[in-house]
Amino acid sequence: MKIVLATSNEHKVQEINDMVAGSGVEFILPPAGFDPVEDGETFEENSKIKAIEAWKISKNWTLADDSGLCIKALGGKPGIYSARYAETPQKRIERVLKEMQGIKNRDAEFVCAMTLINPKGEVEFACKGVCKGKISDKPAGKNGFGYDPIFLVEGGNKTMAEYSEYEKNHISHRFHALRQVIEYLKKN
Numbered sequence: 001m002k003i004v005l006a007t008s009n010e011h012k013v014q015e016i017n018d019m020v021a022g023s024g025v026e027f028i029l030p031p032a033g034f035d036p037v038e039d040g041e042t043f044e045e046n047s048k049i050k051a052i053e054a055w056k057i058s059k060n061w062t063l064a065d066d067s068g069l070c071i072k073a074l075g076g077k078p079g080i081y082s083a084r085y086a087e088t089p090q091k092r093i094e095r096v097l098k099e100m101q102g103i104k105n106r107d108a109e110f111v112c113a114m115t116l117i118n119p120k121g122e123v124e125f126a127c128k129g130v131c132k133g134k135i136s137d138k139p140a141g142k143n144g145f146g147y148d149p150i151f152l153v154e155g156g157n158k159t160m161a162e163y164s165e166y167e168k169n170h171i172s173h174r175f176h177a178l179r180q181v182i183e184y185l186k187k188n
């Protein structure tokens with residue numbers, strides 16, 4: 001079964017396909033022209049916007065992932081603005097570390113909201129996955145993408161970027177959300 005993944009982030013497609021390897025499900029990028037306006041106020045709303053926009057051009061099963069980093073001491077920021085917090089991934093990391101300078105409470109979580117749309121264009125299933133951790137003092141690690149180098153995963157003393165791709169794919173917010181989607185698809 002092929003499912004369109006409503007994203008332009010190829011790293012997400014790779015991570016998600018690695019997670020479902022061997023399950024008979026394959027995620028593919030949307031056709032050209034996918035350019036959603038992510039103007040929702042929550043991860044859930046943006047995930048639905050992306051899924052519907054991709055469905056409009058593919059008319060096929062579509063899954064959207066809207067994700068981001070929420071930092072407690074910053075009132076949940078960067079949150080839904082994670083991808084737009086500064087111009088480049090490096091600058092986004094620098095901004096977060098600057099805003100967290102001198103702050104003791106470094107609790108944070110990665111959040112991923114997923115929306116599955118059926119070929120009729122209806123929301124078939126929606127869910128959320130979370131991965132808890134803390135913001136480190138400095139970046140470490142080369143794997144993954146985005147804020148992975150400054151996210152210390154709960155229960156370990158490594159950043160997400162220091163975990164192997166295989167390990168990340170068993171602990172991440174995306175994994176926790178995708179597991180629910182796959183369970184739903186298997187039952188139905």
Ligand code: ITT
Pocket residue numbers: 006007008009012065066067068069082083110144145146147148172174
């Ligand atoms: P699409 O909207 O096209 O899917 P995107 O990368 O802009 O791609 P989001 O709007 O969901 O995706 O924004 C997510 C941002 O949050 C992303 O750019 C990263 O900065 C961050 N993020 C999400 N998942 C992450 C992960 O697993 N590791 C590190 N950072 C992540």
